[in-house]
Every structure is written in C-alpha cells, then in structure tokens.
Amino acid sequence: MQLQQMYQEIILDHYKNPHGRGLRDPFDAESFQVNPTCGDEVTLRVHLVDDMVKDVSYAGQGCSISQASTSVLTDLVVGKPLGEAFKKLDAFVELMQGRGKVEPDEDILEDGIAFAGVAKYPARVKCALLGWMAFKDAVARSQGAA
C-alpha cells in the first residue's frame, strides 16, 4: 500500500513521540514559519555556542509530516558544528525536492531517510521542510544579530 511508503514507522514514531519539543531558554534567535496553504505553523529557537548547535527547541501545530521532520531535525543537528548541521540541511532539502529520485545517505540523514517517500508527493514537501526552513532562518537571524 502506498500509504505505508509515505508514512514510515519512523515518521509515525517521531509524530507520536516528538523529540526536543517545547520552547526553551536560552536561545539566540527565533523563527516563525507558516505554510500558507494549510495554516501549519512552527516557532523554532536556536541556541549556538561557538558555532556549535547547542539547542533547538520548537512549538507549533501541524501534520504528522511536519511534526516528525522537525523532531528528526533536532536529533540531527543538536550537538553538531554549524557546518555539519548545514550539510544535513542541504542533504534533506535535496532529498525532499528530488521527487523521489534522490537516494538518501543514511550516514548523513539517519532517521531523515524515512522521508524519501514523502518526496514523491509534491504537496507534502512543504510540510517536511517547515521546521528545517525555520532552523535555517533562525540561524541566519542569530548571525545577523551577532
């Protein structure tokens, strides 16, 4: 069934038990992102120390795909140098925009590879990228303010 291809167990697990959820202090910058077609939204904070991603915290409401992908984001980038976090961001964006034709690298994306099936549904790509775009924006804001 196609549905299971999209909603991998990993995605449903992250949806039901999201990692890193909640807004926390301290933080350097915050980003609010909204998907205008469905109204899904996320507020995401980053805390950077010496170019290390010390914490990513978030709140919002959204579908299973957007919630799970934000949960996976926190697993992938927290505790990593910013350069590595952005490498993962680029890999995830490439995967999601690949229309299902990009082979994901598990070493880089870990649980993120579960979203390969989502990339086949153009209408859901925005959902998967919502939290990631908030992360990118929040980092840019933190650097702009620094």
Next chain:
Amino acid sequence: MTTTAAPLDVTALRADFPILSRTVRDGKRLVYLDSGATSQRPTQVLDAEKAFLQQHNAAVHRGAHQLAEEATDAYEGARQRIADFVGADFGELVFTKNATEGFNLVAYAMGNAATSGPEAARFVVGPGDEIVVTEMEHHANLVPWQQLASRTGATLKWFTLTQDGRLDLSDVDSVITPRTKVVAFTHQSNVTGVINPVDVLVAAAQRVGALTVLDACQSVPHRPVDFRRLGVDFAAFSGHKMLGPSGIGVLYGRRELLEALPPFITGGSMIELVKMEGSTFAPPPQRFEAGSPMTSQAVGLGAAVDYLSIVGMERVNAHEHALTVAALEGLSSVKGVRLLGPADAVDRGGAVPFEIEGVHPHDAGQVLDSLGIAVRVGHHCAWPLHRCLNAQSSVRASFYLYNTLDEVDALVDGVREAQKFFGVA
C-alpha cells in the same frame, strides 16, 4: 425549496464527465469530492471549446473578416446566455479572469473614483467611511477590501460568526451604519456551505445607501440565482466552479452603477477615444474588458450554462441537498469526528467541513487520497472563518450534480480508515 421535477439520473449524467471514470493511485476508482475548489467539465463544454477553436477562432471585437465576426458573435452570445442564467441584462455582465479579479475590479475602481469625474462620486471612500465584510469570507472577497481600506483610509468592519458558523446578525445596524459605503459578503460559504440571508443584508445596506457586493462563486453553480431579484449591486462568480473552463470569471453590476464606475485595468478595447493628452472610455461592459479577452473560455462557460439549464438548477440543488444530509448523518455517526459549521442542512449548500480527533487534516486527506477520494484540506482560503470555529484547518468534502450517495459512503468509510491508520479508533 420545493421541486416537483424528477430527481437527477446521476448514472446517465456521469457519462458526460469522462474524468469521473478514470482511476487514481494504483487503480482506485476516483471519488471526486472537491467541486467546491473546481468542478469537472462535461464533454458538451469540452466540445464547445474545441469546436470554437477549430471553426471560429479569432480575436473578438477587432478585425472585419468573417472569423472575427463569428468569434465576436460566439463571445457575445455566451455573455447573453450567462446573463439570462443569473437574471441579468446583457450589458451588466463583465468577463474577468476569475472571480477574484471581479472583486478586485470593484475595489480598485472604487479606489479610482476619487480621481474620476463627478458621476463616480458615489463610489468614493475615504477616512471616516466604513467597508463591511464578514468573517466567513473567502480571502478573495476579504483581502481586496482590506487593501481598499488601507489605500483610502477607510475603516474595515465585519460581521462575526455564531458558534455554529452562521453570520451573527443580532445587531445588523451596529455594523452597517450611515458611514458604511460598501457591504461585501458571500452568498454561500465555500467552507461550511452556509447560505446567508441576502435580503437582510441588502435591506440594511440600502437603508444607509451602501453598495452591496456578493460573492456568488458557491451559489450560482449550485442553485437558481437571480441577481436582480436578490437586489445586490455587484456580484462575482467563476467559470471553473460551474462545469466551465478556468481562466474566466464573471462580474455582475447593475447597469446604472457600471455606467458610472471608473475603469480598473486600462488599455486596448476599453477606450472610446485616445489622444496623447488623455483618453475617454467605452461604455460597459467593454470599459472593464481591457486587452484581448479570453474567447474559448467564454464559449465554454456559455455551454456550461446551457448544460446546467437543461439539467435544471432546482434539481441540481435538491440532489446536492440529499448528499449533504447523507454526509452530515454519516460523518456525525463516526466517533471522533467534529463537524464544523451547522449540524443540519438547513440553509446550507453542499460543503461539509470536519476535523478528525488525533488526525491532522493533511494526513486525513492523504489517507483519503490513497483510497481514491479527492477532498480539500487546509483552510480553503478562509483562514478567519477557521479561527472563528476554533479549527486550525479542516477536511472539506464538497458535492456537485455528478456525485452519488455511494461516494458519500466511501467518504465515511475513508474517515474510519484514516482513524485506523493513525491508531485513534
């Protein structure tokens, strides 16, 4: 509404819509419950568009050759038939790109009134004036008015909603006041299907000399509508929601108003006399149809109106009412489903929005899609309405003349399937 006409023969009618017999997502029978977003076109409409392009295609209102003459006749003939369909005169219908452009046309033309001649004085809005809308509006009949208010310094006011999603008209005269210049509201909500009492709002607007602008996108396709009888000043609807092509909408305006209204988009075709120092403008409807207009789309919409007229709008309406009653009954029997809007089908068209506890609308839509069921998910361009109903977004099933009770059953089964998939049932 009562009707003595025989019910629709939906099986026979569905044969006119080739797309309804295709399959989707690995061989699933298509169950199309998204006509509120866009409707499907019967072969009669597709054939009319094709025949026009194969036999009569030319730019209209220009050229002296035979094709130009035939194309112009086809274009204006369509205008006449569409006018008859909605109780308007030939000169009272303006073709636009879509209904959104129709609302913008009125709003921008009103914005242009301050710098136009004395005949346009009645359209001028400015500081101290009020523009009234409702929280039920599609963004198309909301944002242009917000913009007009911010450009002119007028104040935007609005009717709020009751808990079950109807307009709160408990104190009409505190919202529509002698300061009100325009009242813009929907005939039928695109989300909840709620039908508004046009007579009450028109009467209140007329008491204070305000103009009325009706969003008829969800009413004209689904029930008999007569703009003159409704007494509205302006109304807009779109072709693609009523079995016609996309890329064409219709703006209705009472003749004396269109005659006094300044233009919005300017250029070729809409002029009377052009000199380097300035220009004068053609009478309506040409004044509002600048540039080369859409042609096969107008012809296609004319054919759609012919099709609907033959079927009969009372019968269309009665059929959709039966589907709505069945959907409300079926969905309310599913534990964990919350219906938005009124619980009954009184004064309500064929749109049923709902939420499923524990299943985000986007995810519900995905499960339904995997079963071949096409619904709309999100806020359906009516974000304020969703806020009023305490919903972040919703799933909306919307019906048309070609839908069946079996399809309503498929929807209800699909909702149960979504609950099962996400482990909430």
